[in-house]
Amino acid sequence: MRSIAIAPAFNEEQKIGQVVARTPRDVVDRVLVVDDGSTDRTAEVARAGGAEVLSLPEVVGVGYALRAGLEYARREGFDIAVIMAGNNKDNPAEIPRLLDPIRNDGCDLVVGSRFLSGGAYGGDMPAYRKLATRLHPWLMSRITGKKLTETTNGFRAIRLSCLADPRIRLDQRWLDGYGLEVYLLYKLIVCGFKHTEVPCTKIYPPKKIGNTKMRPITGWWDILRPVFLLGTGLKS
Numbered sequence: 001m002r003s004i005a006i007a008p009a010f011n012e013e014q015k016i017g018q019v020v021a022r023t024p025r026d027v028v029d030r031v032l033v034v035d036d037g038s039t040d041r042t043a044e045v046a047r048a049g050g051a052e053v054l055s056l057p058e059v060v061g062v063g064y065a066l067r068a069g070l071e072y073a074r075r076e077g078f079d080i081a082v083i084m085a086g087n088n089k090d091n092p093a094e095i096p097r098l099l100d101p102i103r104n105d106g107c108d109l110v111v112g113s114r115f116l117s118g119g120a121y122g123g124d125m126p127a128y129r130k131l132a133t134r135l136h137p138w139l140m141s142r143i144t145g146k147k148l149t150e151t152t153n154g155f156r157a158i159r160l161s162c163l164a165d166p167r168i169r170l171d172q173r174w175l176d177g178y179g180l181e182v183y184l185l186y187k188l189i190v191c192g193f194k195h196t197e198v199p200c201t202k203i204y205p206p207k208k209i210g211n212t213k214m215r216p217i218t219g220w221w222d223i224l225r226p227v228f229l230l231g232t233g234l235k236s
Contacts, residue, residue, distance in 0.1 A: 001079040001103055003028045003157075005095065008065035010036040010213065012043050015189040015205070016086055020049035027099070028082060032072060036065040058171045063180030067170050074119055074160050083181075087213075089123075089202055090155040097156035097198040101144030107192040108159045110201030111185065113150035123204035133219055136227070140182075142191045143231040148197070150209075152223055154181055158188075168190050169236065174229075178214065178222040186230050 005028040009016050016033060023031050032088040037059035044054050054072055056065060066083065073081045080102055096111065116120040118157035137148045162168065162200075168187045173213035175183055189195050214220070229235035 002077065002080060003099060004030045004032055004076070004078040005092070006032045006066065006069035006083045007051075007084050007086040008034045008036055008069065009038065009042050009046070010059060010062075011038045011040045011042060012066075012086045012088075013038075013041040015088040016042050017045045017049050018088045019084065019086060019090075019092070020086075023084075024095065025035065025050075026189075027095050029078070030076075032069055033086065034069040034072075035064040036060060036062065037228050061176035062178055065140045066178040066180055067175070069168070070158075070160070070163060074163065079160060080157055081160055084155050087205065089203055089204055090235070091201050093222040094155075094200050095157075095234070097200065098155070101196050101198065102157055102159050102191055103132075104192060105196075107196050108204065109185065109195045110163050111150055111195070111197050112153050112155035112156045112202075113127045113197040114153065114200060114202045115149040116197060116199040118199035119201060121202040121204075124206060125204040127204075134231060136182075139227050140186065141222075146189055150197055151182060151185055153200070155200060155202070158184070160177045162188060162193055164190060167236075172235075174225070175234070178219055179226045181183065182223055182226040183230065186226060195213075196233060 031051040033051045033053050035043045035055040043053045066160045098110045101110045137151045141148045
């Protein structure tokens, strides 16, 4: 099964080189950086490290960038896509943990969880995110009927054939931001695809070099919105 690692990135010239360099080429067949309209050297640094780069002409949002990466992966005939942060918060050495349940156990979606035994998180993680990353799984568990420990972590792997299901509509404009990954998790669970979690680490870089671009209010509304809209049936 051919696999591709996808890292959406916006103005990450200081970190994207490390993301690309740390991604094991004996584990994934290609590294794709989706440059979301960066105004710095993100694309140049990624290419210099050996990554394929898909450059978007303007800033459109992480969800749009991720959707573009997944479409690229399907066009290129990959079987599995690994998604990871472009700001070096994930540990690419843990990618086999995501791939093994798909390759060996028939899973369709594998999400890395910092809250499982064997997982960890650290660094300058904002206080509001410590609270939100525990509240969100609780809400999603109640709505989907499945116990979840992690729902907002972008470090995950998906069997790309799942995206051919007409019930999964990633091309909706309201998913251009942070909500796309939540939408995808929700839909795969309620549509009966096989999902599991594996332990992972999430390390936030020092604040002085920028540990997140998410805004506390608008960013977290983006992530909470799919839970309410899908749970109430207002969106599909």
